[in-house]
Amino acid sequence: MDINAILQMLHANRFEAASVILFVVGLGGMLFNRSLFKKVVSMGFMDSAIFLFLTSAGYVEGRLAPIIADPAVTATMEVYSHPLPAGLVLTGIVVSVSFTAFGLALTQRLYKKYHSLNIDEIMMQAQKSED
């Protein structure tokens, strides 16, 4: 396969490609960042990547949102894009926001207790206080 074909394929699947890259960035950040704050932000990256993937699946170039503004006009399916993925993304956003809030609240609590955001340092201190 020559470079042109690959580029064309990437262009045709640009949303999917972008979302996979974002997802991996977020996943890596959540697993390997030592700062709790960065972990929570990475979680946002990961969720946004999935939302991009889902919305792009429902979006059709040039079509409208499925809202019938004028009841006199008979609606045909070909004019509109798929609304269901948008609904799924909305649900996902709610879940993601609540987890971000929960994660940040925990981070804040740990910061007040141990004066650090670094998970290794916090774990060391917690271990010490237990012994």
Add this chain to the structure above:
Amino acid sequence: MRLFYENYPFFCVFISLLCGILTTLIHDGKKARALTLAMLAVCAVLNGVVCFSTAARGVSFTYSMGAFPAPWGNELRSGPVEALLATVFCLVMGFSLLGGEADLKEDILPEKQNLYYIMMDLLAASLFALCFTNDMFTGYVFIEINTIAACSIVMAKDSGQTIVATIRYLMMSLVGSGVFLFGVSMLYTITGHLLMPSLFPAVTRLFRTGAYQYPLAVLAGMMCVGLAVKSALFPFHTWLPTAHGSATTASSAVLSGVVLKGYIILLIKVMCRVFTPEEIGSLGVGSVLLVLGACAMIYGSIWAVREPHAKRMIAYSSVAQVGYIYLGLGLCTTAGMAAAIFQIIAHAFTKPLLFVSTGGLIDASGHQKKLYYLRGAGRRCPMAGVGFTVGGLSMVGLPLLAGFVTKLVLGRAALAEGIPSWQMILSLTAIAISSLLNAWYYLPAILQIWKGGEAPAGPGGEAYVHGPYEACLSFRIAVVCMSVVVVLLGCFAQPLMELITRGVALL
């Protein structure tokens, strides 16, 4: 005409959510506790009725929410297996709450007690939904509700250690659910369906035509790995020992006994109702689960042998026991599935029994958590000692106890015709080594708690134990009931296995 019991799965989800909301208005911890226990009792009865009715007729049914037909509306579905597991979950949660009562009063501030029971109600609701849902995205949403409730019950004992454990648990869980959601999204973009009955023919067609083979393998892998992270399959178990070992007794019992299993049930549904077990096997995902399960069985036990902290030792044993479940799933046969489901039920009773009894032993030893300080604790609190002995021996696999039947049915499933020989050898070796290791750490622990003589003193010579210890009534009830169930599961496993096997065929 709809039979009336077909409404019960929905009632269970609804009642538990409603109790969660009502509990926010009750500021008295005792009343909140009574409400939660009553809710669990009612749900156990309702699910039991569904289980018996569907098993007697040999049917399963679909319940469309709000009477919207299939492609648009959301659906619940139940057969004997789902209802049986939901019943087990209600009972185990109830016993765990009863058995952990003393510690709950001590670990949680009185004005925050009702918040703990809200989380228990939400946990029950999400578990019912995971058992009964027929829709992948609903499954995802309730996974997240389950996660947030589970994290909250870990951090309920408000110490630095538990908050650290919670945030590690939260991060790993979110990685798991993110990966799972990505898998579901990919499946949705390929097939255009989220309901399992519509997904099934679409996926079958894809397998027949051979289209989208790599994406299917990737997304099946992502769903399995996502759920495996959440149910602490080796090597994603790192969060489990601290979370389960440091939480309050009732939380540890519920987390180990019930919460881990909720995700596995969704995985079983994905394997049976979206794909078929054979398809999962042909994608290679089954073999990966099998190998990881076998590793977990051995690795978890090795770490348990090295652990001096009593509750963390039991938590590492959970890693090993989850490995047994994945070993059954990884065989990708009906017998393997049935064995995995039996192990889910057996472990759901045995592990909370161990956690609750250990909680009692620790209380009887002046709140010292190391095994060394538990010497003679069984004599100080005989009820807890008996519970720990029954649970420990069941884990080792003594005949007439639940753990033995698990090993037996798993071994039988591995020896069945059509299983590749390397899988057979690996499974049997893993079961043998893991049983040996289980004996290696449970038997000394059991001997330790029954040893006579003076209770051990601290490093400075200070005494931790002051006089005899009196266990409260609810603790006794919980330990007796769970011990009896563990023995019953071991003695009368045959009818239950038949029920499960028939139920798996209806999945």
